[in-house]
Amino acid sequence: MAVAFMAALEETPESYDKAFDEVLGGRSSKIRDRILDLVKPGMKVLDLGCGPGLLAIEAAKRGASVVGFDADRKMIEVAKVKASKMDSPPEFYDDNILKLGEFEDYEIAQARKEDDSDPNILTEGEYDLIVSTFLLSELKPPQRQLFMHIVQMHLKKGGIFAIAAETLPMKSSDRRNFWKNRALAEKQAGRRLPVPIENLQMLAEEAGLDISDHSLYGPEITLIVGRKGDSLPANSYQNRSLHYHGPKARLRIWYNHTTGGWRGIPIKTGLYRAGNPSQDSPVVVTANYELTYYTVMRALAKDGIDAWVLVCDTAGINVWCAARGVHFDSEDIIQMIRITRLSEFVNHREILLPQLAAAGMDPADIRERTGFRVRYGPVRIQDLSEWMKLNKPRPKPRKMAIVTFNFRERMEQTVAHIPFLYAAILAKPMVAILALTLLSGLGVGIMFPALISIAFPATLYALLLIVGFNVALFGNAFVLGVSFPILPSKGNSFWRRGLGLAGIMLPLAAVIMVAMQVSWTVFVTWIVIQFVMAISLTLDWSGMTSVSDPKVIRREYPHMISTLKVGSVFVIAFNLLVLIMGW
Numbered sequence: 001m002a003v004a005f006m007a008a009l010e011e012t013p014e015s016y017d018k019a020f021d022e023v024l025g026g027r028s029s030k031i032r033d034r035i036l037d038l039v040k041p042g043m044k045v046l047d048l049g050c051g052p053g054l055l056a057i058e059a060a061k062r063g064a065s066v067v068g069f070d071a072d073r074k075m076i077e078v079a080k081v082k083a084s085k086m087d088s089p090p091e092f093y094d095d096n097i098l099k100l101g102e103f104e105d106y107e108i109a110q111a112r113k114e115d116d117s118d119p120n121i122l123t124e125g126e127y128d129l130i131v132s133t134f135l136l137s138e139l140k141p142p143q144r145q146l147f148m149h150i151v152q153m154h155l156k157k158g159g160i161f162a163i164a165a166e167t168l169p170m171k172s173s174d175r176r177n178f179w180k181n182r183a184l185a186e187k188q189a190g191r192r193l194p195v196p197i198e199n200l201q202m203l204a205e206e207a208g209l210d211i212s213d214h215s216l217y218g219p220e221i222t223l224i225v226g227r228k229g230d231s232l233p234a235n236s237y238q239n240r241s242l243h244y245h246g247p248k249a250r251l252r253i254w255y256n257h258t259t260g261g262w263r264g265i266p267i268k269t270g271l272y273r274a275g276n277p278s279q280d281s282p283v284v285v286t287a288n289y290e291l292t293y294y295t296v297m298r299a300l301a302k303d304g305i306d307a308w309v310l311v312c313d314t315a316g317i318n319v320w321c322a323a324r325g326v327h328f329d330s331e332d333i334i335q336m337i338r339i340t341r342l343s344e345f346v347n348h349r350e351i352l353l354p355q356l357a358a359a360g361m362d363p364a365d366i367r368e369r370t371g372f373r374v375r376y377g378p379v380r381i382q383d384l385s386e387w388m389k390l391n392k393p394r395p396k397p398r399k400m401a402i403v404t405f406n407f408r409e410r411m412e413q414t415v416a417h418i419p420f421l422y423a424a425i426l427a428k429p430m431v432a433i434l435a436l437t438l439l440s441g442l443g444v445g446i447m448f449p450a451l452i453s454i455a456f457p458a459t460l461y462a463l464l465l466i467v468g469f470n471v472a473l474f475g476n477a478f479v480l481g482v483s484f485p486i487l488p489s490k491g492n493s494f495w496r497r498g499l500g501l502a503g504i505m506l507p508l509a510a511v512i513m514v515a516m517q518v519s520w521t522v523f524v525t526w527i528v529i530q531f532v533m534a535i536s537l538t539l540d541w542s543g544m545t546s547v548s549d550p551k552v553i554r555r556e557y558p559h560m561i562s563t564l565k566v567g568s569v570f571v572i573a574f575n576l577l578v579l580i581m582g583w
Contacts, residue, residue, distance in 0.1 A: 001167050001520045006215075007136075009430050011525060017051065017052060017054045021066055022129075024063075024217075024218075024221070024240060025218075026463045027217040027218055027221055028133070029052055030217060031221070031223050032054070032058070032174060033131070034162075034163075034215070034223065034225075035061065035131050035133070035162045036055070036058055036059060036133075037054065037162055037535075038129060038162060039059045039063075039064050039129065039184060040062070040063070040128075041062065041063030041064065041121060042063060042064070042065075043059075043063075043064040043126065043128040043129050044065050044126060044127045044128050045059050045064045045067070045127065045129045045130070045131065046066075046067050046068075046069075046126075046127045046129070046130045046131070046154060047063065047066060047067070047068040047069070047072055047090070047130075047132070048058070048069055048097050048100075048130065048131070048132040048135060048147070048150075048151075049068060049069070049078075049132050049133065049134070049135030050068030050070050050090075050092065050245060051070055051072075051075050051079070051361050051455040052073070052075050052078040052079050053075075053076075053078070053079025053080075053082055053083060053090065053092060054082075054133065055133065056068040056083075056090040056092070057082055057083050057086070057089075058081065058085070059077070059090070059131075060088060060089060060436065061086075061203075061331055062090070064129070065088070065093070066090035067090065067091045067093070067240040068090050068091070068092045068093070068094075069090075069092075069093050069094075069095060069097050070093075070094060071096050071097065071344055073094040075213060075301075076092045076093065076094040077094075078490065080092050080579065090566070092330055097135070097147070097149065097150070097336060097520070098139075098146055098331075098367075100148070100150050100154070101153050101154060102151055104327070104497050111113055111307055122426070125153075125154065125155065125157065125159075126156065127154050127156060127159060128156055128160065129153055129159065129160045129161070129162070130154060130155055130159070130160075130161045130162075130164070131161070131162045132147075132149050132151075132162075132163045132164070132165075133163075133232060134164060134165060134166065134353045134480060135147075135165075136163060136165040136197065136200075137165045137166040137167075137194060137196075137197060138194055140195070140313055141193060141195055141269075141313065142261045142269050142312075142335060142339055144197070145200070145204055145206070145207070145236075145237060145322065145339050146198060146335050146338055146339050148203055148204055148206070148207035148209065149207055149338075150372075150507070151163070151207065151209065151332050152207045152228060153207055155227075155228040156228070157228060157240075158227055158228060158229075159227060159228045160225070160226070160227055161201070161209060161224075161225070161226060161227070161228070161447065162223065162225045162409035163204065163219075163223070163224050164217075164221065164222065164223040164224075165197055165200055165222060166196065166197065166220055166221060167196065167198070167200050167220060167221070167222040168196040168197065168198045168220070168261060169195045169219035169220050170219070170577055171219065174219035174220070174531060177219075178196075178219070178220055180504060181279065181555050182196075185560065189335075196502065197222075197408075198349040200222045200224055201214055201222075201224055204224055204226065205233075207233075207234060208228070208229040208233055209226055209227070209229060209230070210226045210227050211224050211225070211226040212225055212226045212227065213226070227339035233552050234239065234473065235267065235339075235341065236547060237270035237272070237336075237339050237340045238270065238271050238340050238341070238345075239271065239272075239273060240266075240268060240271060240272045240273075241272065241273060242267060242272065242293065242297075242332040244293070244297040244298050244301070245298070249294060250292065250464035253291065253464045254288055254291060256291035256292060256294075256416075257291070257412065257415065257416055257418060258415060258419055259390035259416065259419045259420055259423060262293050263316050265289055265290050265291075265316035265317075266288050266290065266315065266316030267288050267289075267290050267293050267316075268288070268311075269288050269311050269312060269313045269336060270311055270336075270339075270346065271309070271310055271311075271340040271342065272295055272308070272309040272310075272311055272338060273296070273308065273309075273498065274296075274300040274301065274305065274306065274307045274308070274309050275300065275301065275304070275305065275306035275307065276305055277305050277306045277308050278306065279345065279346050279347045280346070280347055280348065280389070281306050281307050281308055281346070281374075282305070282307045282308070282350070283307065283308045283309075283310055283346060283350065283351045283352060284300070284307050284308070284309050284310070284312070284325060284340065284352050284377075284384070285309075285310045285312060285321055285333060285351050285352065285353045285354070285357070286309060286311055286312070286319065286349075286354065287314040287318055287319045287328060288309070288311050288312065288313055288316060289312055289315065289317055289318045289319070289322075290316070292318050292319060293309075293311060293320070293353055295381060296381050296439065299381040299382050299384065300381070301385070303382075303384070303385035303478075304385075305384065305385055305388075307558050308342070308345060308346065310333075310336055310337070310342065311331060311336075312332045312333055312336045312353065313327075313333065313336070314327045314328040314332070314406070315327045316418075317392045319356050320356040320357075320359075320546050322357075322360070323356065323357045323358070323360035323361070323487075323548050324357045324359050324360070326342070326502060328357060328360050329361065329362075330360070330362040330363075330365045330366050330379070332568075333353075333361075333366055333370050334349070334365075334370055335368055337351075337370045337372060338370070341374070343370075343371070349352070349371050349372045349373055350372065350373050350374075350375055351366075351372050351373070351374060352375050352376075352377045352384075353374055353375070353376055353377065353580050354376070354377060354378075354379070354381070354547065355376045355377065355378060355379045355396075355401065356379060356403070357376075358376055358466060361374065375392060377392075378396055378400035378401070379400060379401060379402065379403055380400070383399075383400045387400055388399075388449050392432055398426070403546045403547070405484070405545050405546070405547050407481075408451065409484075410481040410482075410484055411481055413545065414478060414480070414481040415478045415542070416472065417477065417540075417541070417544060418474060421473075421540075423476065428560070429560070430466070432463075433465075433561075434466060436465075437459055437463060437466070440459070447469075450517060454503075456530045461522075468526065469529065469533075471479075471510070472526075472529070472530060473533060473537070475505070476501065476505055476534055476537050479501065479504060479505060480501055480537060480538060483500075483501065483504060484497070484541075486500075487501060487538075488500045491551045491552065492547075492548065492552050493552060493556065494538055494539045494541065494552070494553070494556060495535070495538075495559050495560075496540065497537035497538045497539075497541075498534055498536075498560075499535070501534040501535075501537070501538050502530070502531050502534035505533075505534050506527060506530055506531065506534075507566070509526060509527065509530045511524070513526060515570065520580045521574075521575075524574065525571055527576060528567055528574075529567070529568055529571060531563075531567065531569075532564060532567035535559075535560060535563045536560055536563065536564055539553075539556060539558075539559075539560040541555065553571050576583045
């Protein structure tokens with residue numbers, strides 16, 4: 001997995017090129033040689049993602065005038081040292097490549113162009129050759145579209161491009177190996193890797209780039225070479241539509257409400273039309289979480305608001321969770337404004353963001369780099385119409401600014417969270433434990449009839465534990481939803497809330513077990529299970545409501561993991577001891 005190894009190899013930029021070529025079995029150097037064959041004396045060359053500068057330096061040695069960009073400062077420092085003794089070295093800049101040319105479409109570009117030292121101000125149609133190796137694979141899907149737009153923008157008419165990237169293999173056998181290796185690579189890297197590129201050629205053609213050569217270097221590495229086309233095709237990120245009424249939409253809404261959207265959460269990013277917006281209509285920014293999209297569009301339709309809806313890539317996560325994490329920030333909005341060419345659709349320069357997105361935003365940066373001013377709307381999209389009728393007051397009315405977590409919202413959370421837990425975590429282990437219990441009990445009974453008097457009660461006991469666990473899980477979730485406001489929460493601690501839930505549920509569980517006249521061993525087992533369940537379920541809720549603090553969550557989650565581990569080990573060891581000792 002080339003992308004996975006890149007992060008580790010970038011820690012030692014001096015040996016990066018050699019080590020990366022060894023990882024790819026020499027394919028990296030073959031691609032570099034193929035690209036260098038395109039370089040002619042006098043060419044102006046732009047290397048996007050130049051790394052430690054090997055390709056850029058070799059191109060300069062062939063008489064080209066070269067500019068190299070890379071976001072890694074250490075890489076650029078190494079590149080500058082390598083090129084320091086050359087008569088005509090490449091120019092190297094450490095900066096975000098996706099910022100290139102971002103001021104071209106806006107009035108503020110003129111002021112920025114007065115600063116000759118700003119590397120982001122490049123002349124449109126300046127380069128004879130633009131090259132990039134293995135950068136595109138590291139970008140999110142919308143960013144890839146922006147990258148291709150940057151290539152198209154800065155190439156001369158008829159200029160050449162050469163782009164190498166990691167792509168999804170064509171053969172099913174290769175794909176199986178790809179996904180298997182990818183899972184191992186993600187585990188080693190400790191992070192989710194970008195979505196693989198399925199069709200690199202189509203990505204380039206959608207940006208108005210004509211392909212003349214499409215070469216494979218192994219099953220997962222693709223190199224495309226071509227020229228700038230005569231015209232820019234229709235932008236697929238503009239004027240998107242997705243029906244938000246009708247049976248299919250209602251089914252998807254029901255699915256998200258009842259499962260927490262375990263699968264099929266993201267929708268395509270881009271600029272959507274709500275009603276019949278004009279150039280004077282407001283621009284509403286939201287996440288690409290499916291349920292969020294349906295909620296926003298249906299609320300706008302209900303209030304009769306014609307608007308442009310800018311759906312940003314938040315990895316299919318809702319606005320609040322994405323903004324509090326790393327999936328929704330100013331950069332995402334800036335890039336989506338550029339990709340969709342929003343300025344061509346509206347006369348004004350204002351975008352409306354949900355209040356819960358504020359944690360990840362820098363309004364000043366957005367305005368400086370795009371010309372669009374940020375206004376934070378109400379907490380709930382249902383209040384947008386009234387807020388606009390009030391002429392977008394600052395501060396907002398209290399009822400529009402306060403986050404609630406009332407009984408109905410808590411019950412909705414309960415209904416969505418339990419199926420989500422089963423689908424995402426509990427289903428497989430539950431089925432495995434159930435199958436193991438039944439097969440082991442049946443096997444002992446058939447193979448050793450004399451032990452059936454032991455095997456049958458043990459199997460029944462295990463089945464009762466499984467049934468009891470499921471009943472207790474639903475009971476804990478319901479009680480948590482009902483009692484949440486009264487649970488202790490000093491310092492916004494969900495750990496304390498978990499202890500409070502345990503304080504409610506443990507006596508209740510004890511009364512039920514005494515009434516059922518269970519043995520002392522069952523009593524001990526269930527008290528431990530109940531305690532672990534109360535702590536884990538309550539802490540898990542911290543990511544499901546805005547009534548939480550990320551710093552506190554990060555501090556307290558290790559407690560949940562430790563509780564789960566210790567509780568599981570105790571239950572297993574204690575019950576094995578019960579069986580062995582015959583208690």
